[in-house]
Amino acid sequence: MSASGQIYGLLAEFDAPAPFVHATEQTREAGYTRIDALSPFPVPGLDEALRLPPNRVPLIFLLGGIFGGLSGFFMQVYSCTYSYPINVGGRPLYSWPAFIPITFELTILGAGLAGAFGMLALNRLPMPYHSLFNCPRFDLASQDRFFLLIESADARFELQQTREFLQSLGALSISEVPK
């Protein structure tokens, strides 16, 4: 018990997607909740294995786009008809067809920026420090190895049992992640 206070969690290493996905599924079914699966590329089936809820990124894109578009259009209408109404080439002040291109561009800009930064925010990125980086093996997570993490904060976490459980899943190696 005392040890479990010192560490962040246990990290099981796999070298192929299939056993990795399989193991993840097992772990979740075993009742662990605070687990994470870390891989060098998005492994198909992992989302299902973790039962991830649908993310809210698309919504952010939508809102950003709407905001960008509206603000773009009304900026032009405001400036041309109210703030700075002036006869340009005999064209009407409210010449909306001419406002379309900018409206369109600003829609894209709004959506893109909101979406990209929204995604990072939801991912809590940038995150300069994370306990995982204390684990030397973890460097491989960005290259060719797949890791399954069970946090010590998990209710069912018990250092010895969990380690054995992970071994039973056929992990190549199991390392403790210091806090």
Added chain:
Amino acid sequence: METSSSQSRPQRSAHYWKSLEQWSNTPEFRRLVQDEFPPGATDPDDGPTRRTFLKTLAASMALASLTGCKRKISETIVPYVRQPAEMTPGRPLYFATSMTLSGYAQGVIATSREGRPIKLDGNPDHPANLGSSDAFLQATLLDLYDPDRSQTVTRAGVISDWDTFVGVIRPRLAGKAKDGSGLAILTETVTSPTLLSQIRNLKSKFPGAVWFTHDPMSRRNIRDGLRDATGREILPRFDFSKAAVILSLDCDFLFDEPGHSRYARDFLDGRRIRAGTERMNRLYVVESTHTITGTMADHRWPMRPSQFAATAATLLEAVSNPSAAQGWIKAVADDLLANKQRSLVLAGANQPPAVHAAVHHINDVLGNIDKTVLYSAPVEGDPDGSLADLMGKMNSGGVDTLFIVGTNPCYTAHVDLSFDSALEAFSKQIDKNLTVRLGLYDDETSFKCQWHLPQTHFLEEWSDARAYDGTISTVQPLIAPLYASRSAVELMDLLLTGYLRPGQEILREFWAEQHGQPDFESIWRRSLEKGIWLGKSSAAPPATQVSPRTSAKPAATGAFELVFRADPCIWDGVYCNNAFLQELAKPLTKLTWDNAALISANSAKKLGASNGDMLQITAGDQSLQIPAWILPGVPDDTVTLHLGYGRWRAGSVGTGVGFNVYKLRTSEHPWFFPGAEVRRIEGTYFLVATHTHQTIDQRREGLLDSDVIQHPGEDKIDNRNLVRVGTLRQFVDDPQFVKKLDEPEKRHHLTLYAGYDAIYKNNFAWGMSIDMQSCIGCNACILACQTENNIPVVGKEQVSLGREMHWIRVDTYYEGDPESPTATFHQPVPCQQCENAPCELVCPVGATVHDNEGLNEMVFNRCVGTRYCSNNCPYKVRRFNFLQYADRTTETLKLMRNPEVTVRSRGVMEKCSYCIQRIVATRIDMEILQVRMDEQARSATGPDQAAAIQKQSAELRQKMLDNLQTACQQACPTQAIVFGNLNASHDPIHEISPQHLSEVAQLKRQPLNYSLLPDLTTQPRTTYLARIQNPSPAVGEEKFRT
């Protein structure tokens, strides 16, 4: 200039301007300042408002410039009182004065801001131009401020001063007191009564003294010819207003005759086509080159110079005995005879006396004398001889003291005289001879004289001169001399009295004596106001007999013939250092910064030369290398050479520019050379023209010219409809033919938008009408615009890149093939002020936008220089400051600028603004007046008096509105350009007389009215009136069809 001003600072004083101070302190003036804004408009007590600040600023500027004056003189110059009396500092003053060209006067109204002349225009009261201008009148302002002007007295190139000179000249003259032999004066043509009387007095004081004149543009041939014909010493002038049929034998009366501005006006008044017009005068031109007069002709025949004498003789026969004649001569003769007493035949001053004699007889037969041809004693004084006679005396030792006033013989003298070396040798004998030159510049002649005295510009001096019709015109200074310079009158007076007296004193003395009445003061004042001497004066000096000059020998033929002409831009070379005129595109050739050998397309083929190829021209034992330029309409086998270029001491602008044609000009053949040899030699020269599309080395372009010109009934698909031309008969048959050349009018108004008509209806609606019938292509408008709007000069290299800055240009289109063009058309193109302006739509920063009066406004300070507007301008009237063109360093040029117009920086687009500064000034004046009159109306005793005041107010404001002119319009000698308010309902007079229409509004309703590129639906506010020609049925109309 810096040094000279610092030298002269101690001796400055405010005397010269005291009068202005006094004037600006008159109770009347103070009342006006008080009244400028009625109670309520501004509260005088709430501290210095912006306006009061500006007023103080202007006043202090005026004061500052007071101290700028240099000479210790105290004299009054008289404001021209056309302006209403409400004058405040910061507002322009107008003064009448006169300028001379080869001695002949033109009336000038000078606009003066804070004591600096910034604009010159014609004097409406002066018969020589009736308020219009020519290019020289507009551009000579730059001469006044030219930093290259000589600034100090020099002796053998070493700086000296007037006192030293006086110290030298006094004993010399004292020595001549008894007979005065050896004293000689050389001037240009003199018409100034004062100067002539001074010369007379000088000759009576020094009996041996002799006076010679030298003028490269001498009108001697005319006098000789008429003397042979009539035995009288006379010169002709012409009354075109009475002439129905005109035949010009090589007479460019729209350009180089004295009084050409007046001639142009009268001539065009006889040609204006309005609804219902059924007759116009007819002009036949036979000429040895292609001139702007030729472009106005209804029938034009290029002719080699050698044939004019014969032609004149044949014509004389034809008119005396019509049955004998044949060919076009018969047609012309019949036409002339059919219009006895209403016809006019004239010959150019360059034609030999024989031709002038013949022309006299022709006019005599036609009974034109005293009807359209008016003879009078020569306006110019008669010297004791010409340059040749002077040189005779110089070589024989008959002269030891020589004064050269103004004229520049070392450059302009006939080459066979080799005056240059003669004068040099003469000046070298220091112990014996004294040579003095009074000149505006330290030029070729001054260089060969011992003394150089700086001469005043006419805007700095008191003088007088006679106009082409003898009108005595006064010259009063607009500004104290910028440098230590003196006028010719003052120099003559020095010779007479031995003292340096102020010019005004001399003038007053002379005219007081001439007038001899007690009321001299008031007459003098009124004369200065008008710019014309109104008092009595003894008639022009009796003409002394002068030995007839040997007329040119019968000309050889075969080889090329040379034609020497004054340059259309720099005259005989006097304006060589004037950058405005150098950069001005010459009529027809559109050449700038150079002269060239103008040859016809056929001659070019014969010589195997194209534009810019060097030619070797050998005339007798003289020869010259000069590049060729193909000018359609020049007779074959002749070469037209413009004088005035190739100077070697003109100044920083003019030195070394162009080719010196004087090298070929001999006293025997001053105007034409019969048998010259011309051949193409190695090498080409870089000639720059502002538009070159009619050169023949690109066929397609050469042909395209006729594609821009459209005649009735033609619907060529590739026709650009830019120039619409018809004959008088076509117009009478179908007055609406021009409209029919258009697409159906309504199509141009198809739009989805409401537009701004509602707004335009409730404001002034500025518009312009340009009459292609009247435009003679004289370029006056271009320079008027340039001085009014501070337009920079960019130099030959930039012009060659197509970067000239003129806001208005005169496009020239030829009809027919380059070998023998059948007609030539001028089309002035300023900004068209489109109501649906394409330029505005594409400007990303809104630097060019529309105002409620329909002006397409250019906001210099907002422009970032994307140049998109220029790309999208179908008329290409926008000009861009590709580099820093405006001169921001030269002090004197700063003085010249119009303070109402921004000086543009690099990277900014600019264009014609309809002279918006003038529009605004007028609008403000009208508003002030209205407010004031309303004030009076309120305080009126009864309703009918109030009504009367309102009526008067409306009329006054209408007058202000009608007086509003753009610079180009004001300058135009033929009133081809008319600007004004199109919106009758917004004329102040409208309530009183609803049917009132401004002139421009009437013109827009004329049947000949059309706009450029109407299909683009830009709705230009500038429109054109089609050109109507009046060909003689006898000669045939074919050549007026393509």
Added chain:
Amino acid sequence: MTTPATEIDVSRGSDVLAAGYDYAAVTEKISSVVLLRKSGRAWRFGFTVSVLLVMILTCAVSYLFLRGVGIWGIDIPVAWGFAIVNFVWWIGIGHAGTFISAMLFLMFQDWRTSINRFAEAMTLFAVACAGMFPLLHLGRPWEFFWLLPYPNTMWLWPQFRSPLVWDVFAVSTYGIISLVFWFVGLIPDLATLRDRAQSYPARVAYGILALGWRGSARHWNRYRTAYLLLAGLAAPLVVSVHSVVGMDFAAAQLPGWHSTIFPPYFVAGAIFSGFAMVLTLAIPLRWAYGLQDFITIRHLENCAKLMLVTGLIVAYGYGAEAFYGWLSGNEFDMYMNVNRALGRYRIEYWMLIFCNVLTPQLLWFRAVRRNVGLLLLISLVIQVGMWTERFVIIITSLQRDFLPSSWGMYYPTRWDWATLFGSVGLFVFCFLLFVRFLPAISMAEMRELVHEQSRGPGKEAA
């Protein structure tokens, strides 16, 4: 049941990825270019040349700011010169990058994987070069910000009806979105580099850029959504940008500009020249770093096919322009076409016909498409051709418009040329730096590719 740890995915080899690559090998090969390998002689030579060109550019720009745009050959009537030609050309080149990474991604084209990274980089640098020119082009460049809507005491605004303002928004949006798209794609690879880098500074630098990426499943989940949507945005953006550029001309009423065909055929032309540039970059790249296994003949061949297609569209554009000119019966349009083909700039016109219409026809032949050297040559010819096209469109239309009196010519000065070649130098300069410091091929996506290719039928993870 447990899977034996010995079994590791290995690519079975296909026309987009050679056989025998597992995750480690892919990662190693690509990252080593950045981390281990020395900059080769070829790289150093290229870098030297590009630096020299950048210096020339610096001189040209300094002198430009000193004297004004008058140092160029522009005049009235030809008020637009090289600056705009180069602008349109560079913008066009950029388009292929976005097209590859966005369009092909949406269409699940597996062959995009190994070329999209440097294609996107190419886009960025091209947009950077392009974005430079409108600024240099201004008469008063120091006032460029007047084209942007910003609060100012005069309450002045840009004139939103002007296509140039549309340009400002389109190009800046394009630049920003491309950058974001590119960077988001880079994050996992940056993490890889962070974890593989030997030197401490490299670890820190890549570490900061990687934003602490851990490859967590939850991250991947949101990441993929965002990437997909960004691609979905970039696709219409790439079309809009060059349409707007096309409208710079279509919105004017100049004969030769005022034509509805412009937006579509500008876009086609853009992708046309863009793929030419992709090939120009890919062929030396795969040669210099031995990436033939990743950038295979199939990649090159597909690019060639796309060039052929877009080239045909462009050719149609030329044809349509001439045809409508004739059909309109409008004297100005008709003369404009005559003037292009027979006027003073006929040489340029026929040169562009040769480069853009005739040359691409070679690509009908499979042999040509698979001949790397020939492909490189053709792509270079096409880029010259596309530059000439912009030159002809801009110059010949301005040179002779409505009033013959104001016709003129345009002769580029040495400063025009210096700026053009200088911008090429700047582009190469940036690209070479990119190759040295960032993975030119997306490692994460390559690993994905390995995974997909290694999976045979019935080998699904249970």
